[in-house]
Amino acid sequence: MPKTCDVVVLLSGTGSNLQALIDSTRTGDSPARIAAVISNRADAYGLQRASDAGIDTRALDHKAFEGREAFDAALIELIDAFNPKLVVLAGFMRILSAGFVRHYQGRLLNIHPSLLPKYKGLHTHERALEAGDTEHGCSVHFVTEELDGGPLVVQAVIPVELQDSPQSLAQRVHVQEHLIYPMAVRWFAEGRLALGEQGALLDGQLLAASGHLIRN
Numbered sequence: 402m403p404k405t406c407d408v409v410v411l412l413s414g415t416g417s418n419l420q421a422l423i424d425s426t427r428t429g430d431s432p433a434r435i436a437a438v439i440s441n442r443a444d445a446y447g448l449q450r451a452s453d454a455g456i457d458t459r460a461l462d463h464k465a466f467e468g469r470e471a472f473d474a475a476l477i478e479l480i481d482a483f484n485p486k487l488v489v490l491a492g493f494m495r496i497l498s499a500g501f502v503r504h505y506q507g508r509l510l511n512i513h514p515s516l517l518p519k520y521k522g523l524h525t526h527e528r529a530l531e532a533g534d535t536e537h538g539c540s541v542h543f544v545t546e547e548l549d550g551g552p553l554v555v556q557a558v559i560p561v562e563l564q565d566s567p568q569s570l571a572q573r574v575h576v577q578e579h580l581i582y583p584m585a586v587r588w589f590a591e592g593r594l595a596l597g598e599q600g601a602l603l604d605g606q607l608l609a610a611s612g613h614l615i616r617n
C-alpha cells in the first residue's frame with residue numbers, strides 16, 4: 402500500500418465532485434486523503450459537504466484582494482499550510498495566474514464538462530447541443546498556463562440524445578465526472594499518474610492526446 406497522498410480540493414459551488422472524491426477515499430484502500438477543502442465563496446455548499454465529512458475547510462474571498470496575483474498568492478499560502486502532494490480543482494470558477502499554475506506544476510488537476518479541446522470555458526452543454534454534436538462528455542487534465550488546455554488524463558464520452566436539453570446533458574455528464582475524477586485522483590495518489598515532458602504518463606507510458614478514453 403503506497404504512502405498517503407494528501408489532497409487539497411478547491412471549489413466554488415455545489416461540490417458534487419468533491420462528494421464523489423470523499424466517497425471514493427472512504428473505501429479504505431485508497432491512498433488519497435483529502436486534507437482540506439478551500440473555497441473562494443464562503444457560502445459554497447461544497448464547504449458544508451466537507452465539514453459534514455470532518456474535513457478542514459477554509460474560505461478565501463477573492464473580492465477582498467486587489468487583483469488576481471494578490472489573491473493567488475494568499476491562496477498558495479493557505480493551500481501550502483496543508484502540505485498537499487496534489488491540488489484538485491473541483492468546480493473552482495476562477496482563472497488562475499501563471500505563477501499559481503507554475504507553483505503546482507505536475508500536481509494540479511482539473512475537471513471540465515466537455516470533451517477537450519472542444520468547448521473550453523463556460524456553457525459547454527449548450528455549445529455541444531448548438532453544434533449538433535452526437536457525442537459529449539467530460540475531461541480530467543493537468544493544469545497548465547493555457548486555460549482548459551493542459552495534457553488530458555481521462556475523458557468519458559456519452560452519446561447526445563435527440564431530446565437532450567442542456568440540463569439533461571449536464572446531469573449525465575455529471576455522473577461521468579463522478580466516476581473519472583476519483584479514478585484520476587487515485588491514479589495520482591498511487592504514484593501511477595504523472596506529468597511528463599510530452600504529456601500525461603500513466604504507469605510510465607505516455608497517454609494518447611485524448612487521455613484514457615472511456616466510451617459509454
Ligand code: GAR
Binds near residue numbers: 514
Ligand atoms: C462540474 O461540472 C465541473 O466540470 C465544472 O463545474 C462543475 C462543478 O460541479 N467545472 C468547470 O466548468 C471548470 N471549467 P460540482 O460543484 O457539483 O462538483
